[in-house]
Each structure stands twice: as C-alpha cells, then as structure tokens.
Amino acid sequence: MKKIPFYLISLSLLVLLFFSCKKQDEPSPQTLYDTLKINTAYTSYTMAENTILTLDATMSGATAYLWMPGNHTAAMIDITQEGYYAVKISTHDGEYNYEVLILYNGSDCYISNSFSPNGDGVNDNWAPLYTDISEENYSLNIYDNDNLKLFSTTDNTAGWDGYYHGILMPAAYYYYALSYQTLSGETKNRNGMIQLVQ
Numbered sequence: 580m581k582k583i584p585f586y587l588i589s590l591s592l593l594v595l596l597f598f599s600c601k602k603q604d605e606p607s608p609q610t611l612y613d614t615l616k617i618n619t620a621y622t623s624y625t626m627a628e629n630t631i632l633t634l635d636a637t638m639s640g641a642t643a644y645l646w647m648p649g650n651h652t653a654a655m656i657d658i659t660q661e662g663y664y665a666v667k668i669s670t671h672d673g674e675y676n677y678e679v680l681i682l683y684n685g686s687d688c689y690i691s692n693s694f695s696p697n698g699d700g701v702n703d704n705w706a707p708l709y710t711d712i713s714e715e716n717y718s719l720n721i722y723d724n725d726n727l728k729l730f731s732t733t734d735n736t737a738g739w740d741g742y743y744h745g746i747l748m749p750a751a752y753y754y755y756a757l758s759y760q761t762l763s764g765e766t767k768n769r770n771g772m773i774q775l776v777q
Contacts, residue, residue, distance in 0.1 A: 615679070617666055623680040623710045632658050636666045636677065643669040647701060661689055663708055680708050687712060687761060693774040696741030705773055706738025713760040721773075722754045735759065741775050750777040 614633040615624055626632050636644055637654040644654050645667045658664065658681065665678040682689055687710055694705035707719070714735060721730040721739050729748065730739040741748055756770045 617664075617677045617679060619677065622678070623682065625682050625684050625686070625710075626661075628683050630659070632681065634658060634664060634666070634679070636668055638668050638670065638675065640670045640672070641668050642671060645669075661686065663689060663691065680710065682710060688759070688767070688769065690755075690757075690769065690771070691773070692771075693776055694741070695776040696747060697777055704738040704740050705775075706736075707757060707759075707769075709735065709759070711762050713762055713764075716758070716760040716766065718756075718758045720756045722756070723748070724751070724754075729753065747777075748775055750775055 609629070611627055611630040612633070613626060613630055614635055617634050617636040624632075633655050634646075634657075635655045636646075641654065644652055646652075646656055647665045647667075648662070649656070656664075661682050663678065663680050665676065668675045668677070680689060689708045691702075691705065691708075694702050696703045696705075712735060717733050717735045719730075719732050719735075719737075720728055722728055729743040752772045752774050754770065755773055756768075758766065758768045760766050
C-alpha cells in the first residue's frame with residue numbers, strides 16, 4: 580500500500596479547515612406574505628418589516644373602492660410600509676368607511692410626513708398615530724423656521740389643523756417635537772419635519 584506524503588495530508592486538512600471555518604454569508608430575510616381583512620374588527624395591526632401585506636376590503640355588493648393614500652380603486656391592495664390606510668366602499672345601499680393603522684413589530688407610533696389642510700375632508704389635520712400609549716406625560720409642539728411655536732398640546736388625540744391664530748400657514752416644512760410615554764413607563768422623544776401642502 581502506497582503511503583500518502585505527510586505534506587499532502589497537512590495541506591488537505593488545512594483546506595478542509597479553511598472551508599469549514601469560513602464565515603457563511605448571512606441569509607437574506609425572506610419576504611413574508613400576509614393578508615388582513617379590512618373591517619371594523621381591526622383598528623391597528625403589526626407586521627414584520629420584510630412583509631408584503633394584502634389589505635382586503637372585498638365586500639359583497641360593492642360597486643367601487645377608494646383607498647387612501649394612493650387613490651387605488653381595487654378591492655385589495657398590497658403594502659410594504661407602515662402607515663395609516665383607509666378605504667371607502669360604495670354599494671347600492673350606501674358607503675362604508677374602514678381604516679387601519681399598520682405598524683412594524685415593536686413600533687408604537689406612526690408619524691406622517693405631510694398633510695393638506697384644504698378643507699376637502701381628507702388629510703386635513705396632522706397628528707401622530709399610536710397604539711397603546713399612556714395619557715400621562717404627553718407633549719407635542721410644532722414650530723416654524725423662525726422657531727415660533729405654532730401649536731402645542733398635551734392631549735394625545737389632538738392634531739394640528741395648519742392654522743396659527745386663525746390664519747392658515749403657508750405651504751412649507753414645519754418642525755415637530757414629540758414626547759410620549761409607553762404603557763410600560765418608557766419615555767420616548769421624536770422630532771422631525773412635516774410638510775404642509777396646499
């Protein structure tokens with residue numbers, strides 16, 4: 580029987596060790612698919628960030644659908660981002676309105692980046708949207724570019740209508756400073772820009 584040279588054995592072991600210890604690439608997160616039936620049973624819903632969520636508003640006898648945002652007219656839409664979604668369903672008997680706040684897992688607040696206080700009944704007020712936060716220690720302030728405070732509230736259900744002393748503010752970017760407390764007692768602070776669109 581022919582002997583294998585020692586250096587070949589050592590080289591084979593080294594190659595085997597290299598490949599067995601090489602860091603494996605992290606698997607990319609797989610896309611998840613989920614469906615949520617839109618009705619009065621849900622006002623908020625959480626999803627993973629890598630999810631395609633189908634919002635299904637199918638209703639027997641429906642003649643038209645209108646989703647906001649986006650003005651989609653199908654019975655079902657696919658979304659991948661958290662946000663506030665509303666649908667108006669028209670039938671021969673009348674209209675039905677449903678809405679749902681979609682948040683990522685672990686999130687307790689959604690902040691829209693714009694609103695349009697033009698009196699059309701759609702997106703006329705700006706306010707953060709929450710799931711299960713405390714009514715205690717809440718503060719929301721909105722400022723203009725000159726740091727003039729235009730709006731202030733300690734009511735977590737109140738929003739800004741775009742007015743200051745009875746005058747509608749011009750289309751521009753405004754700054755918000757938000758502080759709220761979770762039900763577990765954790766204080767969270769968020770701030771950023773919102774756009775008033777006319």
